[in-house]
Amino acid sequence: PIAIHWFRRDLRLEDNAALYHALKSGYPVLGLFIFDRNILDKLHDKRDRRVHFIYQEIKRLKHELEQLGSTLIVRYGLPEEVWISILKEYHVARVFANRDYEPYAQQRDRMIYTLLLSNGIKFSGYKDHVIFEKEEILKDNGQPYTVYTPYSRKWKEKLSDFYLNSYPTTAYLNQLYKTKPLPLLSLSEIGFIETQYEYPSREINTAIIANYHKTRDFPAVNGTTRLSVHLRFGTISIRKLAHIALHTNEKYLNELIWRDFYQMILYHFPFIHEKAFKPEYDNIKWENNEDHFKAWCEGQTGYPIIDAGMRELNTTGFMHNRVRMIVSSFLTKHLLIDWRWGERYFAEKLLDYEMGSNVGGWQWAAGSGNDAAPYFRIFNPQLQTDKFDKQYEYIKKWVPEYNSAQYPQPLVDHSFARNRAIERYKAALEKK
Numbered sequence: 461p462i463a464i465h466w467f468r469r470d471l472r473l474e475d476n477a478a479l480y481h482a483l484k485s486g487y488p489v490l491g492l493f494i495f496d497r498n499i500l501d502k503l504h505d506k507r508d509r510r511v512h513f514i515y516q517e518i519k520r521l522k523h524e525l526e527q528l529g530s531t532l533i534v535r536y537g538l539p540e541e542v543w544i545s546i547l548k549e550y551h552v553a554r555v556f557a558n559r560d561y562e563p564y565a566q567q568r569d570r571m572i573y574t575l576l577l578s579n580g581i582k583f584s585g586y587k588d589h590v591i592f593e594k595e596e597i598l599k600d601n602g603q604p605y606t607v608y609t610p611y612s613r614k615w616k617e618k619l620s621d622f623y624l625n626s627y628p629t630t631a632y633l634n635q636l637y638k639t640k641p642l643p644l645l646s647l648s649e650i651g652f653i654e655t656q657y658e659y660p661s662r663e664i665n666t667a668i669i670a671n672y673h674k675t676r677d678f679p680a681v682n683g684t685t686r687l688s689v690h691l692r693f694g695t696i697s698i699r700k701l702a703h704i705a706l707h708t709n710e711k712y713l714n715e716l717i718w719r720d721f722y723q724m725i726l727y728h729f730p731f732i733h734e735k736a737f738k739p740e741y742d743n744i745k746w747e748n749n750e751d752h753f754k755a756w757c758e759g760q761t762g763y764p765i766i767d768a769g770m771r772e773l774n775t776t777g778f779m780h781n782r783v784r785m786i787v788s789s790f791l792t793k794h795l796l797i798d799w800r801w802g803e804r805y806f807a808e809k810l811l812d813y814e815m816g817s818n819v820g821g822w823q824w825a826a827g828s829g830n831d832a833a834p835y836f837r838i839f840n841p842q843l844q845t846d847k848f849d850k851q852y853e854y855i856k857k858w859v860p861e862y863n864s865a866q867y868p869q870p871l872v873d874h875s876f877a878r879n880r881a882i883e884r885y886k887a888a889l890e891k892k
C-alpha cells in the first residue's frame with residue numbers, strides 16, 4: 461500500500477505541510493497532479509500562460525522526484541474520474557493534500573473526500589497556502605473580521621515562530637515510493653500551446669523587500685517582488701517569505717497579511733465572487749457600454765496611465781498593484797462598468813490570478829467590498845500619474861504614442877465621469 465500526495469497549489473518539495481505528513485505516515489509516498497478539465501475546458505485561449513507555467517513547474521517537479529528515484533503521476537481529466545482510475549491502478553492507503561479555499565476547490569475536495577471514504581481511504585487536508593486560515597483569526601465575538609486593520613493587528617499578535625517554521629520535508633524524501641519514471645503528457649495533449657514568455661523568477665530578492673516601503677508605489681521602478689505567481693502556485697513557501705518579511709520590512713509583511721485576509725474572506729463569504737459584499741451596491745445602474753469596455757481592455761481609453769496598465773497586462777500577464785487600483789477604479793467609476801466584467805477580464809489575463817485577492821481588489825475599487833474605498837473617492841488618473849509616474853517612464857514604455865495625433869481622445873471627461881459616478885452610486889445606496 462502507498463500514500464498519495466496530491467499536488468495542487470503547492471508545486472514544491474521543500475517546506476510542504478501535507479507532503480511532510482505524507483512522508484511521515486509510514487507508507488511510501490507517490491505524488492499526483494491532475495490537469496483538471498473542469499478548469500481547463502473553460503479557458504478559451506489555448507495559449508494560456510498559466511497553463512504553460514503550471515506545465516513547466518510540473519515538469520520540474522517530476523524531474524526532481526525522478527532524481528530521488530520516484531516519479532509523479534500526471535493525469536488530465538475530471539478529478540473524480542481520475543481518482544476512480546488511480547484507485548484501480550494503485551493500492552492506495554491514504555491521501556494527503558494542502559487545503560485550497562476557493563469555492564470550486566472546496567466542492568471538489570468534498571466530493572473526493574466522500575469518494576475516498578467510500579473506499580475506506582482517509583483523505584487528510586493541511587494548511588500550507590496561508591499563515592492563518594479559516595477560523596484562526598476571529599473577532600472576540602467569534603465572528604470573522606471583515607475589516608483589514610483590526611484583522612492584521614490580531615494576526616500579528618497571534619504570530620509566533622511556530623507558524624513560520626518550515627516543514628523539514630527534504631529530510632524524509634527517502635520515504636518516497638521508488639518506481640520507474642512515468643510518461644508525461646504533452647501540453648498539446650491537454651489542449652494547449654506553448655507561449656513565448658519569461659516568467660518572474662522564484663528567487664526572493666531581499667533588497668527589494670528591504671526598500672519596499674519606498675519603492676512599492678512606482679510602476680516604473682522594479683520595486684515589488686513579483687512573487688505573486690509563485691505564491692499562487694506554491695512554487696515558493698509563504699512561511700519562508702513571511703519569515704523574511706517579519707525580519708526585514710513590516711510594510712511588506714502587511715501585504716502578505718492582505719493575501720491571508722482575502723483568502724479568509726472568500727472562505728467565509730464565497731458569494732462575493734458573484735455578488736457585492738454590501739448588497740445595496742448591487743442596485744447600481746451600470747452603463748455597461750461594450751465599446752467602452754473593449755477600449756479599456758485594449759488599452760485605448762485615451763488616458764495614458766490606464767492604457768499603460770492594460771497593455772502591460774495584455775503583454776505580460778502582470779500589472780503593478782498601483783495601476784491595478786487605478787484601472788479598476790476607472791472601469792467602475794469613470795466608465796460605470798460592472799466590476800464583475802473587470803474581475804473576469806483580469807481572471808483571464810493575470811498570471812497571478814487568485815480569486816480571493818482579485819475579487820477583493822475589484823470590490824474594493826467598486827466600493828462594494830467588505831473594506832472598500834468610500835464610493836465618492838474616485839481616483840483622478842492625471843493626479844495619480846503626477847504622483848506615481850511623474851516622469852512618464854511607465855507610460856512611455858507601454859504607450860509611446862501617448863503624446864501624438866495617433867493617440868485616442870479620452871473616452872469620457874474626468875469631471876463629467878466623476879459627478880455621474882457619485883450621483884449614480886448615491887441613487888443606488890439611497891434605495892437601500
Ligand code: FAD
Binds near residue numbers: 685689691780784825
Ligand atoms: P508585492 O508588492 O511584492 O507583494 C508581495 C505579495 O503580497 C504579492 O505577491 C501578493 O501575494 C501579496 N499581495 C500584495 N498586495 C496584495 C493585495 N493588495 N491583496 C492581496 N495580496 C497582496 N493579487 C493576486 O495575487 N492575484 C490577483 O488576482 C490579484 N488581483 C488584483 C486585482 C485588483 C483590482 C487589485 C487592486 C489588486 C489585485 N491583486 C491580486 C493584489 C496585488 O495587486 C498583487 O498581489 C501584486 O500586484 C502582485 O505583485 P508582486 O508580487 O510584485 O507584489
